[in-house]
Amino acid sequence: MYDLVIKNGILMDPQGEIEGPGDIAVQGRKIVAVGQLLCNEAKQIVDASGCYVTPGLIDFHCHIALGVTDFAMPADLVQIPHGVTSLVDAGSVGAANFETFYRNNVANSQMTVKSFLHVSTMGQLTHRFTENIDPQLFDRERIKMLCEQYPDQIIGLKLRQSKDIVGSFGLEPLRETVALADEIGLPISVHASDSPGEVQETLEHLRPGDIFCHMYHQKGKTILDENGRVLSEVWAARERGVLFDLGHGAFNFSGKVAVAAIKQGFLPDIISSDLSLLSLYKAPTHSFTYVLSELLNLGVSFREIIRRCTDIPGKLMGIAHNGFLRVGQIADIAVFKIVEQDIHYVDRYNNEYAGNQLIQTQMTIKNGSVLYRNETFL
DSSP states (O other), X not given: OBSEEEEEEEEEEGGGTEEEEXXXXXXXXXXXXXXXXXXXXXXOEEEOTTOEEEEOEEEEEEOOOBTTBTTOOOHHHHHGGGTEEEEEEESOOOTTTHHHHIIIIITTOSSXXXXXXXXXXXXXXXXXXOOOOOGGGOOHHHHHHHHHHOTTTEEEEEEEOOHHHHGGGTTHHHHHHHHHXXXXXXXXXXXXXXXSSOHHHHHTTOOTTOEEEXXXXXXXSOSBOTTSOBOHHHHHHHHTTOEEEOXXXXXXXXXXXXXXXXXXXXXXXXXXXXXXXXXXTSTTTBOHHHHHHHHHHTTOOHHHHHHHTTXXXXXXXXXXXXXSSSTTSBOOEEEEEEEEXXXXXXXXXXXXXXXXXXXXXXXXXXXXXXXXXXXXXX
16 A cells, blocks of 8 residues: 555656656655556545646755854745755855754755855855955865765855955955865856846856856846847856856845846746745745746746756756656655736836736655645645
8 A cells, every 4th residue: 555645636847757647656755656546545645636746846045054144044844835845055154154054954954955155154144244255264175175074965165246245356256266166076156146347257257057146136237238138148158058046035036137038038047045034924035936936927837947946956956866756766746736816026126017826835745754735735
């Protein structure tokens, strides 16, 4: 007898090229059957008619160093009810406090958690003032040591380079971060809203696999030219392998920029929330599924949304399997329903736009265990 059978859902796993009606059976921690199952006996049978059954989502950019930084959110409590089974902490901590974060947060989470290590020694310790990113103060040896000691945990280096952070250093912290990442053999993620100089000056330092984060921001130089067209150098960077991360957050998403870019086919490689205690359940970010719903209303298909928060980030995290919803894979599964609901959006730049679709989580399964089930999903 199976532990759990999810029947009559629409299976959607872009990495595994699975899309269509079907059932999934779970035994223990793993998926043991996929397809049109005739079994009517299981410890728990769920009728997912009218719902999408997807891999557990990956939020590739959020801040979860609870008890270490003053703006971190309680990850499991927040993310699991929104279908998230894996996430990446986007550089909340640096070399001085990484191991405290690892012991207190990573080891105690029900989710799969990876992290970027901030090049600033203290990381983003507080929202009250910015970190010190003087390259002379990078603790290079300890950063290298931690990356060697935690190779399955640290997946890259993080730098924030807005003008109000870098000041007179300009692009020097970026150059030094890339050089250090070259030595270690890791990618970098660069917070690129209101960066010094032209967008091209930031992009030309990034290597294939490096991440340009907060791609749809509207402060300072953006990915659009004066006519609202995506810059040619932005397209060229993507062509050579630079990745673009949504990194929605409270302050770094513009519906105006997003609409223009999406209409031109410039979608995020990675869809992430940048959730923290500063944006959690507050406008304009609220939650991961709220961010996904916003993109759905702005014209990104549900399939492309799921691909960009499962397939691509899964590969970057090292948890890609040529398909998540396959026999033998760990049962990290989410069930969603798309409902009609009028929504009025106002972003931080006072752009206003409307939508009429909302993605609602019905169930979240991690390692074969049901960790969340909507009370209406009976």
